[in-house]
Amino acid sequence: MGITVSLENMEKIYERPKTLKDKVMHYCPGCGHGVTHRLVMELVEELGIQHNTVGVAPVGCSVFAYYYMDIDMQEAAHGRACAVATGIKRMMPDHYVFTYQGDGDLAAIGTNETIHACNRGENITIVFVNNAIYGMTGGQMAPTTLLGQPATTCPLGREQAANGYPIRMSELVAQLPGTIYVERVAVNTPARVRKAKKALIKAFKSQELKKGTSFVEIVSNCPSNWKMTPVESNKWLDENMLPYYPLGLYKDEISGE
């Protein structure tokens, strides 16, 4: 006995935001970049700021963010996104300006630009996707790679004596007087995805206050270079990344926390 389902009377509860182009993404299955792209584009649509938002794309797996985000985008050289965003925001202070960066881009080659933009209190939002590895180039150690975590440049696992400690960027930039909002979130469960979106909205809206830099760290995964299935990688993130990179609010001078 066949069952016929009519779509006509069904309520649509979810659809792709119009700000996210209808394209097949190049990201690996289960990668947090896809979810994070969607969240950023959802908030741009919901806040009605598509016409006056400029994104700065990094070098890394998200180098092609401009293929997917239907807003004005500028590509930056590896690590230079915060410097490029500084220039854009200063020329167009009425625009919402954000960078979208991986940990190699933001916390290795771009440490200088990141710290000084945050210290100057540039009125931009920094979206920092921390997957603890260099994804695009094949899994080399990043500044955020955990102690003991294998990477192609430390196949036996990162060692403190040789490679130093993984860097905690949220804690670091929260110390700088120019930041007004710093939160670390994750996108490996539906509840966390919803929380991540709230943090991103708060960060973008903080630009209206013209008080300083907002920084949202997304703890994410890289199933391909971690050599795990997406499900395994989400579990590994919970068990290994979150103890070292605790989720939470590190600074909030918007609501006075």
Ligand SMILES: Cc1ncc(C[n+]2csc(CCOP(=O)(O)OP(=O)(O)O)c2C)c(N)n1
């Ligand atoms: C000046 C310069 N140095 C090095 C590279 C090579 N490179 C491209 S992407 C990348 C690392 C990307 O890792 P990450 O920023 O963590 O982003 P992911 O791919 O993990 O999202 C490197 C080292 C480059 N493109 N330009």
Ligand code: SF4
């Ligand atoms: S290599 Fe890693 S970070 Fe890059 S798209 Fe694949 S899973 Fe995502």
